[in-house]
Amino acid sequence: MTSPATLIRARFGIPMEYHASRSRTIALHAAAATNATEIHHRLTTGEIAFITGPSGSGKSLLMQELQRVIHDSVVATPIPDRARKPTIEMLRSSVESRLRLLSACGLADAHPLVTPAGRLSDGQKARLSIAQAFENAELFNNACTILVDEFCSTLDRTTAASVATSVRRMVRTPLRLICASANDDLIEHLRPDVLVYVPLEGTPEILTRNDTCTAIPGRSCPNTSESDSQETRSTVPGRSVSAKERRTTTPDSPGFTTGLPPPRPSSV
16 A cells, blocks of 8 residues: 655655755755845844744744754743742843843743743743844844844734834844844834845745845835825835835734725725
């Protein structure tokens, strides 16, 4: 009886040989290394790069290559379940600096501050990890890049938007921030200077604020008719949305066009 894995390989043309799979892996790493180098060179101090795309598209691989390419980097690391120190003692700077960083990352309530870090929720641990990364970058006392994979991925969307807005304010020269998440709604709040879209298949698209994104679903070139030309804004890479397009935007994802005509006025 033919195994299910063999049937899938035959159906989708996946090679059986080990060396063929290894060659594909090598090619993926080489492409990620090239893209990581380009992102590194495009991003200047005080700026943010946001990597997005579907789950399984290779965002984490690109983040790994960025860590290899960028020598002066600080990586946000997960908080272990066995961490017993209270949250506020997981940082090393002055009490004022700790409170500032934790508050900016959405950990301002007193109870989480004295809770053992290992007992925090996944979302709280993610926020503490970001605060630690920013503290380490500040203690680095030199130009460095903060790398955060799965940025705000475990947070509810309201909290994620709030954290992204705070993080946007925290990134100043000589720091740089590169983060990755499948949740592209964070673009509006993070307002990245460089946007990277990683598709499941094909070449990633690397954009700056003056570029128009053609790969992310729901994005299109702005309407340049006379009535809209004065109202068109380009606030984030790939986002140049006219007033007419904003009227057809989904409420939970600002700036994304639905492709549907605006609702007709009621005849009543």
